[in-house]
Amino acid sequence: MSKFPLAGITVADFTWIGAGSYTTKILADFGADVIKIESTERIDTLRDAKPFQGGIRGLNRSGYFADRNSSKRSVTLNLKSEEGRKLAREIIAKSDVVANNFTPGTMEKFGLGYEAVREFKKDLVYISMSMHGQTGPESKYLGYGLTMGAVTGLHHLCGRPELDPAGTGTNFPDHVPNPAHSAFAILAALRHRRRTGVGQFIDVAQIEPTIALLGPAVLNYTANGVVAGRVGNQHITAAPHGVYPTRGEDRWIAISAPTEAAWSALTKVLEHPALGQDARFRTSVGRWEHREALDALLSTITAGHDAEPLAMQLQHSGVAAAPVHDAADVLRDPQLQARGHWVYLEHPEMGRTVYNALPFRMSRTPGYPNRPAPLLGEHTDEVLKSMLGLKPNEIEALRSQGALQ
Template sequence: MKRLPLEGIRVADFTWIGAGSFTTKLLADHGADVIKIESAERLDSLRSSRPYKDGIPGLNRSGYFADRNSSKRSITLNLKTAEGQDLARQLIATSDIVANNFTPGTMEKFGLGYDDVKRIRNDVIYLAMSMQGASGPEYKYLGYGLTIGALTGLQFMCGLPDREPAGTGTNFPDHIPNPCHAAFAVLAALRHRRLTGQGQYIDVAQTEPTLALLGPDIMKYSANQEAGGRSGNQRMPRSPHGVFPCRGVDKWIAISAWEDRAWNSLVAALGEPAWLAAPEFATSAGRWANRAEHETALARATKDWDAEDLMAALQAKGVAAGVVRTAADIVDHDPQLQHRGHWVKLQHPEMGETVYNAPPFRISDHPSTPRYAAPLLGQHTDDVCRNVFGLSGAEIDVLRSNGVLT
């Protein structure tokens, strides 16, 4: 087996919650030695976030935390102590990357800002992932995925017409745009350092990667000064383009068949019901103009189909269609994800066998799974103290009794 792509790279990981932890997870799952700096005095709030394994709360039982922190090591350092800050500097001296997603100024309070860290290691790659970046009139504003979605317009655009902004139902910026953009920037900085020997300061304002999702709406405004609004599943001039009922309780299918060829294939797959053959539905312009009528007729045709059977029938005719699956469907019954080995089961010291996401891409000749389960709080403190800091057992005991290793 070849070396993992990031083997030999060490990350001093000060990130917490969603976007930062997912960024460093991507690095850890591909071989980087990611050492997560935690403290029982100020817990990563994901550790106390549902769902808990078997419904039993505990600092080491959060499935959310586990999935965002696979393949990492955890140490507990009290950065409010001088000794804790000194140990953090020792770790940084051996690290290629230092990552945090705190509000600007937080790392500086501990003497761990970029200028401080650069004096420890001149070629360091320093990743800072605050909500609004390191400068500007709002740079110290606090926020999470919800507020990032609101500030960028994502919240405004999601929902039904004439209803309040609904958002995405999750902290979407934490899961897709921000960690992926940040990890890409880190990889580019590693390549730059390999070519030049120079480190980098990477300032990610988490609002800005989220804006990359909104291209059509931004262009609509910049070209025509139209601010847009909430339209549910509708996308002008596409129709049908929505979710339709299937047989059973709360069973649905998403269908996008607005082009004439796709529409004709859809009607044929459904057995050419008379109520879909009206002349006003024959063209894409006519379908858009009469979308309420023909989508009602389409729902009448789909409601007696099994959703999986209908998806297979439509896909066989080249119609874009997908079953609206539940979490149970995705984990236990999705044949494509099972084929790709997306779900990985790992043994966790406290939770036992747990399910993890594999990285969402595959690299030739490399394993594409998390290497080991998420760490217990401080699970690797003694190991790092001995093998990275060179401390004896007695010295470790003193630091623990003095509240430095907490």
């Protein structure tokens, strides 16, 4: 662990569900000691989220929770009790970072808001990741990835133009923009602290990193007054660009040929006379203007091919193409396996389980999941002994008082 770039950094992690947990997973996989503060009375709802290992429901059996909480330690505290809050303050006093993604005011109710804890931990980096941030008329609104996608305009852009907004199929803000921006902010604040000795408060409004995904749509309106709409799989300026059926049940291929060179290569691989002879498709402008007819023709051609070999043949010819993979395909993808993306760890209850590695490789200071996701409260005694110096009889007394639950 000493070789990991964040070794020596301790995080008091009050986050739960998606974006917050993924943010602190990044830190944990890079070697930070992330102590997840949980409660048996108010369970992280991700612990009760499918899929469950072996199809057996349990608070320690969620694959979703496991992947978002690799490399962490779990401590259960009753923050409604004074003793539980006292222990939380003691853990914070020994930490470098505090993270939460609650609605503004929640941490303050427990006496654990930034202004309260900085009184005894001046150099603390404290990040709050609420939906709308700490200020503004909607700061107290409750939000999840679904509502963030809606209010930022992301859902308005997702789906087919003739149908209702489809969303992203998952809470996309939880998985990419918010954890990535938040982890970056924490690292920047830690660097500032190293240089100056001064900590700071980081206020992340999760709608704002999500809006960063929508640059072209925002610019199209500010520059041209045009409100962008849904285009499905099509490209706004080029064709062909879409997903087409292939041989087999629910098997598809994605193809994008926006340039003349790519179009020429595509026609040679598919060897269908209409692609080269139809006057509508001779120019890039014509292909885009008649993209619906082109997509219909391509669909009839690709339906007679297998997705994997066709994609490989197109790639070798200079055409961007890929089979549409399902989860089973992704797990056995040779490229991901060659890069060591999938990490298998032995979980105390689920056994050998798979985790996502960090989505980049650092040559000198690598990071990767270094322990499986924790059982609920698995490390309570360990943390109280090693971090706070409590004796076994003191821990049992706290447990009997209801402080450790």
